[in-house]
Amino acid sequence: MNWFSAILVYIVIWWLVLFMVLPFGVNRPAKIGHGHASGAPEKPHMWKKILATSLISVVLWGVAYAVITSGIIEVRPPA
Numbered sequence: 001m002n003w004f005s006a007i008l009v010y011i012v013i014w015w016l017v018l019f020m021v022l023p024f025g026v027n028r029p030a031k032i033g034h035g036h037a038s039g040a041p042e043k044p045h046m047w048k049k050i051l052a053t054s055l056i057s058v059v060l061w062g063v064a065y066a067v068i069t070s071g072i073i074e075v076r077p078p079a
Contacts, residue, residue, distance in 0.1 A: 001068050009064055014057040021049050021056070 001009075025042040025048075067073050 001065065006061075006065065014021045014053060017057050017060065018053045020047070024049070028038050047060050053056060055071065 025045055027043070028039065029036075029042045032038055
């Protein structure tokens with residue numbers, strides 16, 4: 001796996017993990033003010049979610065890198 005492929009795999013994993021982490025810890029406000037969405041969280045804690053996403057993604061990327069470079073899964077057909 002070259003460096004460009006490695007970065008692309010990390011970005012894809014990061015976005016997938018972000019969408020899985022976003023719903024955690026969401027609390028809706030008790031009173032919804034005028035002009036606010038009813039499903040908007042009180043405190044989204046985005047920096048915590050971005051940090052958790054990055055840490056989880058590094059671990060998953062490491063597993064993906066190990067699997068791809070070990071030859072368990074071939075990403076290119078044999079020549």
